[in-house]
Amino acid sequence: MVSSMHSPSLPARLPSISPISFTLLVVVAAAFLASIGQVAPSPERLAAGAPRMAELVGRMMPPNTDPAFMQRMFWRIVETFQIALVGTVFGVIISLPTAWFAARGISPLGPFRHLVKAIISLFRTVPDLVWALLFVSTLGLGAVAGTMTIVVDTIGFCGRFFAESMEEADKKPQEALQAIGANRVAVLCGAILPDVMPSLINSSLFALEKAVRASVVLGLVGAGGIGQELKVAFDLFQYRNASAIILAIFAIVLVMEFFTDRLRAKFQ
Amino acid sequence: MDAAFQDALKQAATINVPTAHPRLPGPFGAEPIIRTRSLGKSYPKGPAVFAGVHLDIRADQRVALIGSNGAGKSTLLKCLIGLLPSSEGEIMTLGESFHAAPTAAQLQRLRRQIGFVFQNHGLVSRQSVLTNVIQGKLGLPGSWRAWHQSLADQAWREEAMQVLAEVRLADKARARADELSGGQAQRVAIARALIRKPRLLIADEPAASLDPAVGRDIMQIFSDLAREHGITLVYTTHDMQHALDYSDRIIALKAGKVFFDAPTGDVSLRDMDGVFHA
Ligand SMILES: Nc1ncnc2c1ncn2[C@@H]1O[C@H](COP(=O)(O)OP(=O)(O)OP(=O)(O)O)[C@@H](O)[C@H]1O
Ligand SMILES: [Mg+2]
Numbered sequence: 403m404v405s406s407m408h409s410p411s412l413p414a415r416l417p418s419i420s421p422i423s424f425t426l427l428v429v430v431a432a433a434f435l436a437s438i439g440q441v442a443p444s445p446e447r448l449a450a451g452a453p454r455m456a457e458l459v460g461r462m463m464p465p466n467t468d469p470a471f472m473q474r475m476f477w478r479i480v481e482t483f484q485i486a487l488v489g490t491v492f493g494v495i496i497s498l499p500t501a502w503f504a505a506r507g508i509s510p511l512g513p514f515r516h517l518v519k520a521i522i523s524l525f526r527t528v529p530d531l532v533w534a535l536l537f538v539s540t541l542g543l544g545a546v547a548g549t550m551t552i553v554v555d556t557i558g559f560c561g562r563f564f565a566e567s568m569e570e571a572d573k574k575p576q577e578a579l580q581a582i583g584a585n586r587v588a589v590l591c592g593a594i595l596p597d598v599m600p601s602l603i604n605s606s607l608f609a610l611e612k613a614v615r616a617s618v619v620l621g622l623v624g625a626g627g628i629g630q631e632l633k634v635a636f637d638l639f640q641y642r643n644a645s646a647i648i649l650a651i652f653a654i655v656l657v658m659e660f661f662t663d664r665l666r667a668k669f670q
Numbered sequence: 671m672d673a674a675f676q677d678a679l680k681q682a683a684t685i686n687v688p689t690a691h692p693r694l695p696g697p698f699g700a701e702p703i704i705r706t707r708s709l710g711k712s713y714p715k716g717p718a719v720f721a722g723v724h725l726d727i728r729a730d731q732r733v734a735l736i737g738s739n740g741a742g743k744s745t746l747l748k749c750l751i752g753l754l755p756s757s758e759g760e761i762m763t764l765g766e767s768f769h770a771a772p773t774a775a776q777l778q779r780l781r782r783q784i785g786f787v788f789q790n791h792g793l794v795s796r797q798s799v800l801t802n803v804i805q806g807k808l809g810l811p812g813s814w815r816a817w818h819q820s821l822a823d824q825a826w827r828e829e830a831m832q833v834l835a836e837v838r839l840a841d842k843a844r845a846r847a848d849e850l851s852g853g854q855a856q857r858v859a860i861a862r863a864l865i866r867k868p869r870l871l872i873a874d875e876p877a878a879s880l881d882p883a884v885g886r887d888i889m890q891i892f893s894d895l896a897r898e899h900g901i902t903l904v905y906t907t908h909d910m911q912h913a914l915d916y917s918d919r920i921i922a923l924k925a926g927k928v929f930f931d932a933p934t935g936d937v938s939l940r941d942m943d944g945v946f947h948a
Binding site: 572575581583587596 | 753777778782785793801806810814817859862
């Protein structure tokens, strides 16, 4: 009854692979094998490094709890949070109009929005330590360079995600307001922003989290915060200070994630 | 049944006012509020949606626009009020004459006298009902703060409460728009249009996606408000009963032409059937 012409054939167990994918796979595998010998640690090296690691950890113990040091560390932690908070707040504020200028179908700049998009991409793709080096060499050592780095970083991050949520905002109310002659600012403030507010808050909280993590290491290149103390500790072989700082960083990140998670849940 | 019959009688009375002699001054002024001559529209790279449309809509009329899906009802509405450029012919709406598209100044004057209600309302879902109604003032002079109720003039906030009362939703002013039922949301959309104090109210399928009872309720509100405030009402609908019950005149589009354009009392259900069948 059923002719073999029309009976659907049984699918193969494995999907067939195209010659191009196969070649690519071979190239990647070859590159991986060739690289192992050059960058991965050899067993001997690992074996030699292990006792030294143990020795270093030994010298780190116990973490320094000297009151004078703890006090200095406390103020460095405060500075770290200040850099992250001020940098993120300014970054988010600047990101709002920037994202508006960059968003497809909403931007008042027409085709020039691509320029804004490119700037946001530049801010995002250049790593934060590179920005920090740039700002340290132009603004000098210290927290100001760190704050500027976080501002730029946040614009790169929030600018992109704000723009994406604005593009996805419900079009119906926007059209309804445009039809009666509302200007672009009114459409933005009256229809787009209220619609995307949860996602803006969410992105901003992620940006704050990112900023705290970033500002912890910015000090390594002299841009203020707790990282600076860590660099000094390693430079001067004060390993017990270093371990205290590493524990403090761990605590900072945990505490911050706890609070941002709480806030996010609240604004869902 | 009785009510519908009386309605029909009332309509019959209305249509006996001299419609056929536009020059005679009628009770509301017989000058048409919308007039088109040889109006045609085609989208870029598309066939003509409609052509050769002559319309004269008087200020005291409630007009139902019917036709099958894709017949061009929404397109025609947008052309009449200058939101879409037409391809040929002339339009005169609310005293503004234009070919194709109105000038920016004309469009601004037009918008100030027109209220819109669309299918699926287009409310800002995460804002309060009050804010949504006040946003209806946007585009009017001095309206730059009207995008949120907390920033708006006190007078406008009070006005918003009045129009909300007219659609029986004053107690919902604080509610968020996404907490409303479909019928309530559509009433907010009507309030948002009313607060503009429009001379012309354009409604594109205002009762679509509402259940029959709520749909009739919405149409009744439109009809009553249009009469009370002397607003010209032009609406589209796929519900023939809505076309018959709440209009003074029915215009049917079919195959790119005006299939008929007649006082509602003269239109039979058979005429309407013809709109949808070959
Ligand atoms: N933006 C557009 N670009 C191109 N063609 C369009 C556009 N909008 C509508 N059309 C076409 O114009 C014709 C009329 O569409 P319109 O939306 O005016 O019909 P309608 O009578 O309102 O239909 P419905 O009852 O489904 O709302 C359709 O053939 C449609 O495909
Ligand atoms: Mg339509």
